[in-house]
Amino acid sequence: xxxxxxxxxxxxxxxxxxxxxxxxxxxxxxxxxxxxxxxxxxxxxxxxxxxxxxxxxxxxxxxxxxxxxxxxxxxxxxxxxxxxxxxxxxxxxxxxxxxxxxxxxxxxxxxxxxxxxxxxxxxxxxxxxxxxxxxxxxxxxxxxxxxxxxxxxxxxxxxxxxxxxxxxxxxxxxxxxxxxxxxxxxxxxxxxxxxxxxxxxxxxxxxxxxxxxxxxxxxxxxxxxxxxxxxxxxxxxxxxxxxxxxxxxxxxxxxxxxxxxxxxxxxxxxxxxxxxxxxxxxxxxxxxxxxxxxxxxxxxxxxxxxxxxxxxxxxxxxxxxxxxxxxxxxxxxxxxxxxxxxxxxxxxxxxxxxxxxxxxxxxxxxxxxxxxxxxxxxxxxxxxxxxxxxxxxxxxxxxxxxxxxxxxxxxxxxxxxxxxxxxxxxxxxxxxxxxxxxxxxxxxxxxxxxxxxxxxx
Ligand SMILES: Cc1cc2nc3c(=O)[nH]c(=O)nc-3n(C[C@H](O)[C@H](O)[C@H](O)COP(=O)(O)OP(=O)(O)OC[C@H]3O[C@@H](n4cnc5c(N)ncnc54)[C@H](O)[C@@H]3O)c2cc1C
Ligand SMILES: NC(=O)C1=CN([C@@H]2O[C@H](COP(=O)(O)OP(=O)(O)OC[C@H]3O[C@@H](n4cnc5c(N)ncnc54)[C@H](OP(=O)(O)O)[C@@H]3O)[C@@H](O)[C@H]2O)C=CC1
Numbered sequence: 001x002x003x004x005x006x007x008x009x010x011x012x013x014x015x016x017x018x019x020x021x022x023x024x025x026x027x028x029x030x031x032x033x034x035x036x037x038x039x040x041x042x043x044x045x046x047x048x049x050x051x052x053x054x055x056x057x058x059x060x061x062x063x064x065x066x067x068x069x070x071x072x073x074x075x076x077x078x079x080x081x082x083x084x085x086x087x088x089x090x091x092x093x094x095x096x097x098x099x100x101x102x103x104x105x106x107x108x109x110x111x112x113x114x115x116x117x118x119x120x121x122x123x124x125x126x127x128x129x130x131x132x133x134x135x136x137x138x139x140x141x142x143x144x145x146x147x148x149x150x151x152x153x154x155x156x157x158x159x160x161x162x163x164x165x166x167x168x169x170x171x172x173x174x175x176x177x178x179x180x181x182x183x184x185x186x187x188x189x190x191x192x193x194x195x196x197x198x199x200x201x202x203x204x205x206x207x208x209x210x211x212x213x214x215x216x217x218x219x220x221x222x223x224x225x226x227x228x229x230x231x232x233x234x235x236x237x238x239x240x241x242x243x244x245x246x247x248x249x250x251x252x253x254x255x256x257x258x259x260x261x262x263x264x265x266x267x268x269x270x271x272x273x274x275x276x277x278x279x280x281x282x283x284x285x286x287x288x289x290x291x292x293x294x295x296x297x298x299x300x301x302x303x304x305x306x307x308x309x310x311x312x313x314x315x316x317x318x319x320x321x322x323x324x325x326x327x328x329x330x331x332x333x334x335x336x337x338x339x340x341x342x343x344x345x346x347x348x349x350x351x352x353x354x355x356x357x358x359x360x361x362x363x364x365x366x367x368x369x370x371x372x373x374x375x376x377x378x379x380x381x382x383x384x385x386x387x388x389x390x391x392x393x394x395x396x397x398x399x400x401x402x403x404x405x406x407x408x409x410x411x412x413x414x415x416x417x418x419x420x421x422x423x424x425x426x427x428x429x430x431x432x433x434x435x436x437x438x439x440x441x442x443x444x445x446x447x448x449x450x451x452x453x454x455x456x457x
Pocket of ligand 2: 109110111112113114117131137138228229273274275276330331332369370428
């Protein structure tokens with residue numbers, strides 16, 4: 001019998017996304033002598049560059065896709081093992097190609113991807129089907145949604161500065177034929193099925209991609225509120241059904257979508273942007289991982305799963321420790337980095353028999369991003385998540401300029417939404433962290449004539 005040589009490693013990290021790569025970097029710098037393996041499905045890894053701590057909890061950074069050799073050169077004891085992958089950018093190309101010929105698309109979903117797509121897609125009519133009464137339910141309340149809506153109705157400003165992050169494309173034939181693109185995955189974006197295992201894309205994923213349809217228009221977005229997809233069918237099916245006689249104005253489209261509000265729309269294709277599903281499948285067989293309701297691997301306050309010595313971080317895990325009242329998990333780039341870093345620290349501390357406390361970054365939820373070309377900062381319980389009816393909201397809004405919302409509970413600030421160049425993030429972060437009683441200030445807190453920064457210094 002052939003005697004296969006087995007290589008063993010002290011640490012094996014699966015996944016070359018932000019969580020996995022940050023974990024490897026942390027481990028390799030804490031224990032330089034440790035043999036570490038990084039197993040990843042894609043040919044490239046994601047690296048954090050230009051990291052900037054904006055305030056105590058807010059951070060900004062760029063993410064670069066790099067050939068994995070860059071990481072191996074940095075850490076001599078690191079071995080990167082690739083398994084087969086279906087390309088990520090090939091699908092983006094496919095999306096672009098289809099979009100370039102499209103006159104109308106239907107976008108389903110009301111989260112980050114849908115928000116970005118409806119704004120970025122030009123030259124194509126967009127029917128946006130949302131379950132809720134307002135757009136962007138995962139990030140905004142109805143007030144913020146109202147503030148943002150005019151941006152969809154106006155022509156877009158001149159193109160922003162081009163993305164400086166390098167992008168890589170893998171050469172692999174893309175499967176064709178489907179009229180539905182999905183973005184509902186954990187470790188895949190714009191994939192066709194649950195088996196793809198490329199990275200989640202993250203900020204600027206649409207930069208450098210021409211999201212332009214066949215028509216000479218900027219935006220043409222119609223929002224269909226409070227509805228879901230009831231049925232998707234083809235042209236032939238429509239012709240055979242009684243609906244054709246009922247709705248001859250439907251025209252001749254490759255695919256039709258019937259919504260639960262009884263409207264039917266013909267379109268070139270449907271984009272499903274309905275959330276991510278943690279890609280735990282490969283890990284579950286033969287193991288007894290405890291899986292959370294959202295499908296993630298449950299982790300404790302040391303990022304350890306229910307299986308001894310197995311840690312998880314990023315999109316694949318669900319934080320199941322007793323959480324700070326001001327933090328919640330959202331599957332975001334920033335949290336993937338923080339969790340990967342902290343998991344690496346915990347893994348090293350375990351080997352070195354050192355104590356480790358839950359990192360400060362899990363004290364307060366904070367996220368900086370951009371929607372509809374506005375800077376957006378979200379802090380704490382920005383959407384009153386989990387708060388009782390006794391909480392209070394203060395709002396200041398200047399159309400087309402800024403939207404500021406503060407969430408108060410028991411007179412203390414517990415969350416905030418800042419849209420536009422408000423310059424309030426650091427002061428509000430401090431007010432949330434120090435839990436100062438703000439009752440005496442009342443609505444003055446948002447008085448634009450008061451320099452709040454000086455006020456609380
Ligand atoms: C379209 C899109 C836009 C987004 N935009 C933003 C944004 O603007 N801001 C933001 O904060 N977040 C954004 N996100 C979310 C963000 O990208 C993710 O939260 C983050 O990338 C998760 O990082 P991760 O390392 O946990 O997982 P991933 O980046 O998904 O990395 C997982 C890695 O594991 C590998 N892998 C998976 N399965 C296997 C396996 N079985 N064997 C070996 N390797 C495997 C993959 O190849 C990949 O390298 C976006 C997500 C998407 C899909
Ligand atoms: N700039 C940023 O920070 C961005 C972040 N991201 C992140 O990337 C990940 C993927 O984004 P995305 O796919 O938009 O996921 P999200 O979780 O942000 O949003 C999914 C949306 O789809 C809705 N939905 C779920 N099921 C259905 C259904 N059957 N029919 C209609 N609507 C449905 C959800 O409603 P409900 O909430 O009621 O279930 C929710 O509005 C997320 O973690 C997101 O936070 C993505 C893009 C930009």
